Amino acid sequence: xxxxxxxxxxxxxxxxxxxxxxxxxxxxxxxxxxxxxxxxxxxxxxxxxxxxxxxxxxxxxxxxxxxxxxxxxxxxxxxxxxxxxxxxxxxxxxxxxxxxxxxxxxxxxxxxxxxxxxxxxxxxxxxxxxxxxxxxxxxxxxxxxxxxxxxxxxxxxxxxxxxxxxxxxxxxxxxxxxxxxxxxxxxxxxxxxxxxxxxxxxxxxxxxxxxxxxxxxxxxxxxxxxxxxxxxxxxxxxxxxxxxxxxxxxxxxxxxxxxxxxxxxxxxxxxxxxxxxxxxxxxxxxxxxxxxxxxxxxxxxxxxxxxxxxxx
Numbered sequence: 001x002x003x004x005x006x007x008x009x010x011x012x013x014x015x016x017x018x019x020x021x022x023x024x025x026x027x028x029x030x031x032x033x034x035x036x037x038x039x040x041x042x043x044x045x046x047x048x049x050x051x052x053x054x055x056x057x058x059x060x061x062x063x064x065x066x067x068x069x070x071x072x073x074x075x076x077x078x079x080x081x082x083x084x085x086x087x088x089x090x091x092x093x094x095x096x097x098x099x100x101x102x103x104x105x106x107x108x109x110x111x112x113x114x115x116x117x118x119x120x121x122x123x124x125x126x127x128x129x130x131x132x133x134x135x136x137x138x139x140x141x142x143x144x145x146x147x148x149x150x151x152x153x154x155x156x157x158x159x160x161x162x163x164x165x166x167x168x169x170x171x172x173x174x175x176x177x178x179x180x181x182x183x184x185x186x187x188x189x190x191x192x193x194x195x196x197x198x199x200x201x202x203x204x205x206x207x208x209x210x211x212x213x214x215x216x217x218x219x220x221x222x223x224x225x226x227x228x229x230x231x232x233x234x235x236x237x238x239x240x241x242x243x244x245x246x247x248x249x250x251x252x253x254x255x256x257x258x259x260x261x262x263x264x265x266x267x268x269x270x271x272x273x274x275x276x277x278x279x280x281x282x283x284x285x286x287x288x289x290x291x292x293x294x295x296x297x298x299x300x301x302x303x304x305x306x307x308x309x310x311x312x
Contacts, residue, residue, distance in 0.1 A: 004273070072119060092228040093158035095200055107152050112146030119146075161200045162231050168201045170232055170266050173259035182251045187212065204229060217244055 045210035088102050109159050120139035127135040172193050194205035204225050208259070211221040219242050226238040244254040 006088040008060070052251060056264055085260070089230070090151075090154045090158050093162065093230055094154055095157075095161050095203060097157065100154075109147050112149045113143055114146075115147030116143035164199055164264070165201045165204070165229065165231060166233055166269070168197065169237070170200050170259060172201055172205075172261035173237070173255060173262055177252060177255040177259050180255060186251050187218075236261070293303065 055192045062262055084102060087105050091097075091100060091102065091105070113150065119142050123138070124135060127138055175196065176189050177274070178191050179192050180186060184192065194202045208221045208225050211224065212218055222238045222241055240254050240258050243249070244251055252309055
């Protein structure tokens, strides 16, 4: 019994010592951490005013914006001047998407190229098994895809917007013709069409009206619209309006002729697309449908023939 009491007492003393040491360690660690924090605050307070002002700025302004600026500068050096002008025209054709400008596109091109380099480095252990030449080819393709990716996205946006404008133009011209023949002035009729319709064509009509309100002439505003959009149908419509203003032709007659011509062109485009279907479906038919059809039709006969020849 005495041995048990002695063991319990020693265990209690050991636990008490451990608790005391842990408590001292915690307080010491907290005191050191507080000391480090106070030292950091003192260092910040004693730092120069310019450094404190720099540290108070958001992370986006201190890191992200300079990185994008450097990427933009590198993109301008790698991109010819003529290509920069083409990017600006594609942005206009795409409707100037929000948060998109020439500098941002160039920065994304550089970042895409860097991402391609990183992807090539990560894939190099796998591709080296096939040889150095395949690694070089795949690396060039990946880097080029990353660098040209923003151009492809921007071109797709511009093409989709142009297709939608070609689709909406005949109906908009019909509505514009009806409004003018009902007695509205051309500017009022154009405003009515812009309010009653939606899509990129309505946005362009709104922009034309805004440019006319700030003092730009009607002819110059429509010429700027044709240059931004760069669509044959819109260019034809603008040329007809310019000639009507120049020669004094009644605008209602010009609009009626243009609406009829646009409807005819839309029907022709539909017929052209329908005639392209057999050509487009030829390759899926040859490589996907015909092999499956041959397997279903000829497969049982081939099995019976092979069984009759080789299993007699």
